[in-house]
Amino acid sequence: MSKTAKKKYYVVWRGFKPGIYESWEECKKQVTGFDGAKYKSFTSREEAEQAFDESYETVVERKGKKDLLKLTTGEKPILNSISVDAACKGNPGILEYQGVFTDTGTPLFRRGPYEMGTVNIGEFLAIVLGLAG
Numbered sequence: 001m002s003k004t005a006k007k008k009y010y011v012v013w014r015g016f017k018p019g020i021y022e023s024w025e026e027c028k029k030q031v032t033g034f035d036g037a038k039y040k041s042f043t044s045r046e047e048a049e050q051a052f053d054e055s056y057e058t059v060v061e062r063k064g065k066k067d068l069l070k071l072t073t074g075e076k077p078i079l080n081s082i083s084v085d086a087a088c089k090g091n092p093g094i095l096e097y098q099g100v101f102t103d104t105g106t107p108l109f110r111r112g113p114y115e116m117g118t119v120n121i122g123e124f125l126a127i128v129l130g131l132a133g
Contacts, residue, residue: 009041
C-alpha cells in the first residue's frame with residue numbers, strides 16, 4: 001500500500017462467503033463469478049461493520065441521500081423529481097434501467113434485462129419513460 005493510499009474495507013452481502021474483507025483481492029475472490037453479487041467499499045472498519053449489519057439496499061439508499069446533501073454547487077437538488085439510472089453487464093451487454101422518486105427513492109419503473117444494450121441507451125430510455133409517465 002502506498003503512503004497516499006487509504007485503507008479500505010469491503011463488505012460482501014451477497015457472494016461466495018459474505019463478510020468484511022480488508023483488501024480488494026480478498027473481496028474480489030468472493031464476488032467474481034457470483035451471479036448477483038452485492039458488495040461495497042468503506043473507509044473505516046466501524047463503518048463496514050455497521051453496513052454489514054444492514055441490508056445492501058439500505059446502505060446504498062442512505063449513501064445516495066448523503067451524496068445529495070454534500071452538493072457544493074450552491075444549489076439544492078430538486079427533490080420533487082424523478083431520478084433515472086441504467087446498468088449494463090458488458091458493453092454492449094445485458095442492460096437494465098430504472099426510475100425512482102428522488103426524494104423518497106420509491107421505485108417508479110424498472111425495465112430489463114435486455115440483451116445487447118449499453119448504459120447510454122438505457123439512460124436515454126429511462127429519461128424518455130420518466131418524461132412519458
